Amino acid sequence: MSLVLPSELVVERFLPTVRAMLARRLADRGLTQQEIAAHLGVTQAAVSKYVGGDGAGDEHFRDDAETVATVDRIADGLAGGEFDGYDALAELVSLIRTLEDRGPICELHEEEMPELRGLGCDLCVRGLDPDVRTERDVLSTVRTAARTLAAIPGMPEYVPNVGTNVGMGLPDPRDETDVAAIPGRIYAIGGRIEIPANPEFGASKHVATAILAATAVDPDVRGAINIATDDGVLEAARSLGIEPLEFDADxxxxEAHLRSRFDDRGEVPLVAYHRGAFGIEPVTYVFGGDAETAVELVHDLLGATS
Incomplete structure (x- = not known):
């Protein structure tokens, strides 16, 4: 794991880019290299390099509209005498805070630390928050569940044509953005399971609606996976003491339909299925307390079919 602080990215990527942008804009406004060096707190040789460079700096910032607007504002202020060093610094500090709030600094941070991807991380803005730990735990659970799913013998045969997905909701999820799943779904390709990406929140609509319906009836049921409907799997469920719930596909x-059916049952069934409809492939949902538990049940069901 690489441990990179956002401040490192500010120093190593943001500041050199902004200095180069400012140097060229101040030169365009008629300032000498010596005057520019005094404003930027660098050597005249550095200014010469900045001014002579072509497209220098990091494109994350060089092409960012907010950065461009701030640099232009600072350049106008310094060249016209309306800004001093304090004013320029205040503008840059404000800009950095903006770029750390889901902006280019966030993008760079996720590139340097892939562990942050999918978290909707706002650590720089919000600070340490126990909710972030919960989000990380959910993502980790879904990641493990997906890998476990890929290793289940015979699993590719039970992946629907539209793909499958495994998901898990946060405690008391409000909508699908509180449910983590695999972006782009999971597919069976060449007799093996293909997991295209690490889990993210808001990555699935179908499995998320099933989870939201389940947690609305039983908050302890936060994980689910969809597989192809198969009579052998349904019989395997019954042999394990699970009575599957059939619901309408069309x-x-x-979410409302599933919640109503769960309410009618008086509980969230571990297995719920439909037989499909025009343009709708038959699908079975397998539920669990979390994503791993749901996948473990899939493993048991497929094992009981053989």
């Missing part, structure tokens, strides 16, 4: 509001 409905407008999936």
């Amino acid at each position: 409905y407008d509001d999936r």
